[in-house]
Amino acid sequence: MSNYRYWLGGAFVLAVLAFIPSTGSAYTTTLLFTMLISYALAQSWDWVGGEAGYINLAHFAFYGIGAYGFCLSLLAGVPIILCFVIAVVATSIIAFIVSFPLFRLRGDYFAFATLALLPLTELLAFNFHFTGGADGVVLPPKYVLFEAYYIAIGLVGLTAITTVWLIRTRFGYALKALRNDEEAAEICGIRIFPAKSKVLILSAAFASIAGALQGWQLSYIDPTTVFGLDVALIPIAMALLGGSGLLWGAVVGVIILSLFNQLLIVSLPILQTAIFGLLLLLIGRYMPGGLLRSAVVRNNKWIGFLGREHDQFVRATVSAPTTDNLPLPKQPVATGEPVLECRNVTMAFGGNVAVDDISLTINAGEIVGLVGTNGSGKTTLFNCISKVFEQKSGEIIFVGQDLAGARRDDASKLGIGRTYQIPRPFSDLTVVENIAMPLMNRGDESASLADSLGLATQFAAYVGLTEHLAARADSLNLQQKKALELARALACRPKLLLVDEVASGLTPMEVRTFVNHIRELRDEYGITIIWVEHIFSALAQVVDRVIVLEQGSIIADGPLADVVKDERVLSTYLGSAATEDA
Amino acid sequence: MDASIIIQIALGGILIGGLYALVAFGLSLIYGVARILNFAHGTLLAVGGVAASGIFAATAWNPLFIMLLLIPVLGIFGYLFYDHLLQPLTKRNHFEYTVGSVLVTVGALLILSDVAAWIAGPAPRNIPLRFEAIEFGDVIVSTTQAWILGGIIVFTVALHLYIKKSWFGRAMRAVTQDHTGATICGVKADKVHALTFAFGSGIVAIAAVLYAMLFPVDPYIGFALTVKAFTIIILGGIGNLVGALIAGIFLGLAEGFTSFFWATQWAPAISIVLLLVILVIFPQGFGRRKST
Numbered sequence: 001m002s003n004y005r006y007w008l009g010g011a012f013v014l015a016v017l018a019f020i021p022s023t024g025s026a027y028t029t030t031l032l033f034t035m036l037i038s039y040a041l042a043q044s045w046d047w048v049g050g051e052a053g054y055i056n057l058a059h060f061a062f063y064g065i066g067a068y069g070f071c072l073s074l075l076a077g078v079p080i081i082l083c084f085v086i087a088v089v090a091t092s093i094i095a096f097i098v099s100f101p102l103f104r105l106r107g108d109y110f111a112f113a114t115l116a117l118l119p120l121t122e123l124l125a126f127n128f129h130f131t132g133g134a135d136g137v138v139l140p141p142k143y144v145l146f147e148a149y150y151i152a153i154g155l156v157g158l159t160a161i162t163t164v165w166l167i168r169t170r171f172g173y174a175l176k177a178l179r180n181d182e183e184a185a186e187i188c189g190i191r192i193f194p195a196k197s198k199v200l201i202l203s204a205a206f207a208s209i210a211g212a213l214q215g216w217q218l219s220y221i222d223p224t225t226v227f228g229l230d231v232a233l234i235p236i237a238m239a240l241l242g243g244s245g246l247l248w249g250a251v252v253g254v255i256i257l258s259l260f261n262q263l264l265i266v267s268l269p270i271l272q273t274a275i276f277g278l279l280l281l282l283i284g285r286y287m288p289g290g291l292l293r294s295a296v297v298r299n300n301k302w303i304g305f306l307g308r309e310h311d312q313f314v315r316a317t318v319s320a321p322t323t324d325n326l327p328l329p330k331q332p333v334a335t336g337e338p339v340l341e342c343r344n345v346t347m348a349f350g351g352n353v354a355v356d357d358i359s360l361t362i363n364a365g366e367i368v369g370l371v372g373t374n375g376s377g378k379t380t381l382f383n384c385i386s387k388v389f390e391q392k393s394g395e396i397i398f399v400g401q402d403l404a405g406a407r408r409d410d411a412s413k414l415g416i417g418r419t420y421q422i423p424r425p426f427s428d429l430t431v432v433e434n435i436a437m438p439l440m441n442r443g444d445e446s447a448s449l450a451d452s453l454g455l456a457t458q459f460a461a462y463v464g465l466t467e468h469l470a471a472r473a474d475s476l477n478l479q480q481k482k483a484l485e486l487a488r489a490l491a492c493r494p495k496l497l498l499v500d501e502v503a504s505g506l507t508p509m510e511v512r513t514f515v516n517h518i519r520e521l522r523d524e525y526g527i528t529i530i531w532v533e534h535i536f537s538a539l540a541q542v543v544d545r546v547i548v549l550e551q552g553s554i555i556a557d558g559p560l561a562d563v564v565k566d567e568r569v570l571s572t573y574l575g576s577a578a579t580e581d582a
Numbered sequence: 583m584d585a586s587i588i589i590q591i592a593l594g595g596i597l598i599g600g601l602y603a604l605v606a607f608g609l610s611l612i613y614g615v616a617r618i619l620n621f622a623h624g625t626l627l628a629v630g631g632v633a634a635s636g637i638f639a640a641t642a643w644n645p646l647f648i649m650l651l652l653i654p655v656l657g658i659f660g661y662l663f664y665d666h667l668l669q670p671l672t673k674r675n676h677f678e679y680t681v682g683s684v685l686v687t688v689g690a691l692l693i694l695s696d697v698a699a700w701i702a703g704p705a706p707r708n709i710p711l712r713f714e715a716i717e718f719g720d721v722i723v724s725t726t727q728a729w730i731l732g733g734i735i736v737f738t739v740a741l742h743l744y745i746k747k748s749w750f751g752r753a754m755r756a757v758t759q760d761h762t763g764a765t766i767c768g769v770k771a772d773k774v775h776a777l778t779f780a781f782g783s784g785i786v787a788i789a790a791v792l793y794a795m796l797f798p799v800d801p802y803i804g805f806a807l808t809v810k811a812f813t814i815i816i817l818g819g820i821g822n823l824v825g826a827l828i829a830g831i832f833l834g835l836a837e838g839f840t841s842f843f844w845a846t847q848w849a850p851a852i853s854i855v856l857l858l859v860i861l862v863i864f865p866q867g868f869g870r871r872k873s874t
Contacts, residue, residue, distance in 0.1 A: 111619070116809050116854045119806065120851060120855070123848075123851050240685065274692060274693045276692060277690070281693065285670065285671070
């Protein structure tokens with residue numbers, strides 16, 4: 001379906017909505033107004049919930065702050081336009097401030113902390129004098145339903161446009177990356193805190209306009225109506241009922257739940273809250289993924305498209321690359337210069353010293369094997385170099401730059417690419433999107449989204465994933481995931497590539513292909529490589545030298561042939577079988 | 583300032599704090615074992631307290647007897663609640679599991695309080711039992727307070743020993759530390775989850791009756807109690823009962839003195855602010871430092 005038809009359809013819907021008030025029914029208009037406000041709230045909640053993966057139960061607090069900001073300024077005689085501005089600015093500032101503590105938390109803790117914000121804001125509104133306490137704020141009576149309604153249509157249009165925009169921007173992709181795996185997102189060059197903070201502010205700003213409009217239309221607000229627990233969760237329930245993270249999720253959820261609510265108010269004088277609670281409970285129990293993800297909708301010819309997942313949209317646009325050349329600059333090996341220097345690096349977890357006073361130098365164009373028994377500190381050293389951990393003491397110098405205090409995304413942008421021993425792809429994104437992630441997050445050198453996705457196909461072809469370009473990463477098998485890890489690390493355009501046990505579990509044939517890749521990466525593209533591996537036969541084919549770790553210290557460093565004869569290496573690592581071989 | 587007033591406030595703070603800790607015990611065990619934040623946990627106390635005071639008003643039975651009656655009722659409720667509504671969610675992916683468990687427990691919260699308000703009315707009520715007052719100089723302690731204080735301490739110690747020594751306690755601790763590992767060692771994790779829900783809800787029944795003997799309860803006080811309980815387990819450490827008791831008493835004292843020295847209406851803010859501050863300083867929880 002073309003974009004053009006979407007725009008036309010959207011404009012048509014808004015035009016029909018704009019026509020409704022002239023039919024003269026205040027009841028219909030009020031109902032639709034409530035639905036418009038609900039959509040803006042539900043959809044803006046889902047930017048944080050569905051896109052970034054943070055369950056923000058305090059969304060309604062921003063709605064309330066917007067309502068209070070607007071009503072109090074209007075009461076103070078501020079012009080109406082300025083009242084909206086004040087509401088948005090005040091809410092955004094508060095969202096910015098609370099994002100610092102909140103985003104230190106994840107998962108359940110985040111959900112709970114945000115839920116605790118609701119009673120706090122309610123309490124503040126109750127206790128302060130300027131908010132009018134329990135009496136709330138009463139605006140001078142004025143009939144503004146139609147004005148508020150038209151602004152709400154504008155707000156809804158803007159919300160829908162922002163939602164579509166988010167899907168197809170680097171910012172949107174940053175959110176998708178961090179909802180899957182924050183550490184991997186940082187390794188791909190994404191600065192995660194600003195992204196999280198931005199999306200919270202964006203969502204809070206929309207919620208505040210919704211609150212301002214509702215306050216204006218009702219001409220009365222009090223703490224319970226804008227911060228109460230039972231009302232606060234309605235928009236969230238709407239987004240989840242439809243299907244969080246789906247383009248049509250909030251729309252469908254809002255329509256169904258608003259009409260249901262209306263029915264409830266009309267037909268049931270008692271237990272409305274209980275029925276609403278029951279509805280929440282049933283949504284949570286039977287379809288936390290949403291109505292649109294249910295088989296009934298998915299398999300329906302007419303409405304099945306409503307439940308399309310993100311990767312299905314991508315599938316339509318991905319095409320195979322014309323060349324499987326690696327889109328990296330070919331450059332000769334610049335030997336001699338040190339690329340990486342570790343000086344007395346120590347890393348400890350509690351009393352457990354994982355890396356103990358390690359000093360090593362890796363020169364440009366070297367392929368270095370890093371070996372050692374399990375738990376000898378290989379991966380921890382990788383984690384220190386790629387800034388996943390900040391080392392306890394010692395210096396890590398990368399191409400002349402001290403990495404002390406650098407963030408993970410800095411390390412990535414400087415040219416350190418890494419793979420994970422246990423692959424950490426962005427599970428619900430496709431192979432191309434996974435690989436495109438570092439390409440579009442390279443600071444000043446970032447490629448545009450379309451270019452990144454195009455280039456990503458070439459990286460995928462290089463590691464043999466052409467068949468799976470549009471497959472979701474979590475549908476790949478282990479070997480394919482490891483190939484994806486390598487492609488994503490290469491897409492960081494590394495000067496130094498840290499490879500963590502990519503070959504284990506591969507067939508001898510696949511190991512040979514991989515070894516050839518490693519050699520080619522060094523010979524053709526001038527990439528320096530440190531390779532952690534247990535398979536000596538694989539290392540033997542390509543490494544210049546081997547560094548052996550034992551209990552966090554280096555016990556041998558030199559050409560493989562020499563190292564395997566070293567007494568200490570033989571006794572601590574290779575064991576008696578190796579002695580026989582030698 | 584008169585020292586006896588301070589002592590009186592401290593005593594009240596310790597009492598309410600002990601009750602908070604009782605609520606926190608159940609939440610802590612449930613969260614530790616099933617990794618579910620049961621938002622309805624405090625509401626169970628509110629509803630249990632309303633029920634207890636209703637039974638007392640109708641029959642004038644001994645509160646201890648009402649307590650023994652309520653423990654199995656809430657326990658069975660907790661078991662069925664987990665078994666039918668939450669356990670099926672474990673088969674879903676992480677996001678859906680988190681969202682689903684939030685919706686189910688919040689939904690239960692709304693249903694419980696609204697139905698309780700519909701049946702028993704929204705007005706606060708309590709168990710108006712009068713014991714004699716004991717006077718220590720100017721400090722007045724009712725025998726109710728003394729009994730409850732003693733009860734809380736004995737109960738905490740008993741519970742602590744039970745969790746340390748019994749088979750079920752060990753199973754709970756095993757599942758708390760490593761779900762998969764415990765399953766491999768033959769612990770039926772699903773069963774332990776459901777039984778922990780039952781156990782935690784049963785403890786709430788005890789807290790509910792004691793609470794209603796000291797303070798008025800209404801169907802809507804539940805969520806505030808859940809927030810307090812959560813603050814306590816974050817402060818005292820998940821699964822650490824003695825830590826929870828100390829944290830609970832600390833919170834009770836903080837609230838008591840805030841009301842006295844500053845203003846009563848700000849006392850409820852203490853737990854929320856404390857919770858946020860602790861979460862910010864120790865994102866992984868106070869008693870559960872980041873492990874690698």
